Amino acid sequence: MYFKIALDGSDSLKEYMIRALKHQNKFRELKALDHISFDVHQGEVVGIIGTNGSGKSTLLKIVSGAMGPTSGKVIANKKKIQLLTLGTGFDRELTARENVYLNGAIIGYTKEYIDEKYDEIVKFAELEGFMEERVKNFSSGMVSRLGFAIATMRDTPDVLILDEVLSVGDMFFRKKSHARIQEMIHSGATVLIVSHSTDTILKNCTKAVWIEKGVQKMVGAPKEVCAAYQAYGQGDR
């Protein structure tokens, strides 16, 4: 997977467009993922680890179909895959209530579905009494709780992809969100989890994939893969 990175960044979209028309924009290519290949069987819970910028989120976006790879392919039933990331699709100028509808629509819920689930979402996020407040006045924990409640309110899909959603909120909310994710995992879904916590991988996963700087370093039992990753982190990188 290649990304085009601008070499001399424009300060505004207007400047970018003018440069584009004059063919003045210069780019370099960044290889974000290189020859990644692994199988995931039904019911497996696969943990993906790697240091910052290794390509984990890019991989999840490709698997979910949110992004097309430059080359290679993902063989999966795309209709039944759900990517769960937090913090996308919030407008801080809108109220929390408005954001439930906006964020829900982005995820693909209908208005009727959100109407039906609204009270449940507010209760799970523990934001009763705050829903008419603008989100810009919320703490980051409150925003994350709302995002988590919206994203996990639907029935579990066949393939569930979780991008760093297990470290949300304070310790009490984290316990609750962990239980919700466990429920989804144990409902028989195939799950892909990105996490920086090897503890999370060891507790939840049946297989682990370690990706480092876009390259697949290891695929195997979580215990072995996490041990190799930790040894790498402690040594010279």
Ligand SMILES: Nc1ncnc2c1ncn2[C@@H]1O[C@H](COP(=O)(O)OP(=O)(O)OP(=O)(O)O)[C@@H](O)[C@H]1O
């Ligand atoms: N849309 C994009 N355009 C350009 N470069 C991108 C884009 N998305 C990701 N990248 C680059 O691709 C590389 C991999 O990014 P990615 O977000 O997949 O890593 P990650 O392993 O999920 O990182 P982190 O652990 O920090 O969340 C990074 O160098 C990043 O800057």
